Amino acid sequence: MDIADIGKKLGLADSKQVIRKAGEFRRLCDLQFDSSTIGVGEICKAIICLEMAALRFDVIFDRENAVKLSGMSDKAYTRSFNSIQNGLGIKSKLDVRELAVRFGCVRLIPIVLRGLSQYKDRFIASLPLSRRASADFTRSVFTAVGFYLCAKKHKLKLDKIKLIELCGTSESEFSNVSTSMKELCFDIFGISKDKKDPKEIKGNRDLLDALPEKRRVEDGGYSSDDGEEESSCYKKQKLMEKHEYNEWKSNVMKSNQQNKEGKDPAKRTKQARLNFFKKTP
Numbered sequence: 257m258d259i260a261d262i263g264k265k266l267g268l269a270d271s272k273q274v275i276r277k278a279g280e281f282r283r284l285c286d287l288q289f290d291s292s293t294i295g296v297g298e299i300c301k302a303i304i305c306l307e308m309a310a311l312r313f314d315v316i317f318d319r320e321n322a323v324k325l326s327g328m329s330d331k332a333y334t335r336s337f338n339s340i341q342n343g344l345g346i347k348s349k350l351d352v353r354e355l356a357v358r359f360g361c362v363r364l365i366p367i368v369l370r371g372l373s374q375y376k377d378r379f380i381a382s383l384p385l386s387r388r389a390s391a392d393f394t395r396s397v398f399t400a401v402g403f404y405l406c407a408k409k410h411k412l413k414l415d416k417i418k419l420i421e422l423c424g425t426s427e428s429e430f431s432n433v434s435t436s437m438k439e440l441c442f443d444i445f446g447i448s449k450d451k452k453d454p455k456e457i458k459g460n461r462d463l464l465d466a467l468p469e470k471r472r473v474e475d476g477g478y479s480s481d482d483g484e485e486e487s488s489c490y491k492k493q494k495l496m497e498k499h500e501y502n503e504w505k506s507n508v509m510k511s512n513q514q515n516k517e518g519k520d521p522a523k524r525t526k527q528a529r530l531n532f533f534k535k536t537p
Contacts, residue, residue, distance in 0.1 A: 259302045277309035296336045300326040341424045350396035355403045371444040372402045378440045396423035401433045405445035
C-alpha cells in the first residue's frame with residue numbers, strides 16, 4: 257500500500273510535508289536495515305514512518321487508529337516504533353514545559369529542571385576524566401524519567417506507557433535511567449520506603465523518639481536501650497495486673513464460701529451453738 261494512501265486513512269492527506277518526510281524515513285529503513293528481522297511488516301513500517309514524520313512537524317497523529325490499522329497490539333507497535341526510531345538514530349524532542357502542560361503538572365517544572373541539572377552534575381562527577389566530555393544528556397529519556405519520578409514523589413499519577421512512547425525509548429532503558437537517577441539524586445527523585453530503618457534517618461528517628469507510643473515494629477523497632485525500658489515496664493504492668501487478679505479472686509472465693517455457709521442449716525446450727533457456749537460463763 258502506498259504511503260500516501262495510508263496517510264489518507266490516518267487523516268494526514270492535507271499534510272504534504274508529513275507524507276514526504278515519511279517517504280524519506282521509509283527509504284532510510286530500506287537502506288539501513290531489514291525491518292522484517294524485527295518483525296515489522298511493510299504496512300506497519302509505513303505507519304511508523306508517518307508517525308515519526310508527524311512528530312517532527314508537530315502534527316496531530318491518531319495513534320489509536322494507527323495501531324488498529326497496523327494489525328498489531330499496542331505494546332508490539334510501541335516496540336516496533338522504538339526499534340525503527342533507534343535504528344534510524346532519530347531523537348525525539350521532549351521539553352519539560354511541554355510535558356507539564358500535557359499532563360497538567362505545571363508546578364513540577366522548576367523541581368524537574370533542578371533535578372535534571374543536579375543529576376547531570378553528579379553523573380559527570382562520577383565518570384573518569386576521559387569520559388566526561390562524551391557524556392550525552394540530550395536524549396528525551398532523561399527528561400521523561402525525571403518528570404515521571406518527580407510526579408511520583410509528589411503523588412501525581414502519570415501514564416508511564418505514554419511517557420515511554422513520547423520519548424521513543426524502551427521500558428528497559430526507561431527503568432535503567434530511573435534507577436540511575438534515584439541512586440544519584442535520591443533527595444530529589446527518591447521515595448522513602450515504608451519499611452525504612454528509623455535509625456538510618458535522623459528526622460524519622462527524632463519523630464519516633466518524640467512519639468514513642470507511635471512506634472511500630474515495621475518502622476524498625478526499638479533500639480537496645482528502648483527495648484530494655486519497654487520490657488521492664490511491660491513486666492511491672494503484668495505483675496500489677498496479676499496481683500490485682502489474685503486479690504479479686506480471693507475476695508470472690510471468700511464471698512462464695514460465706515454464702516454457702518449461710519445457706520446450710522446444719523452449719524448455721526453448729527455456728528449458733530458455738531456462739532452460745534462462747535457467751536455462757
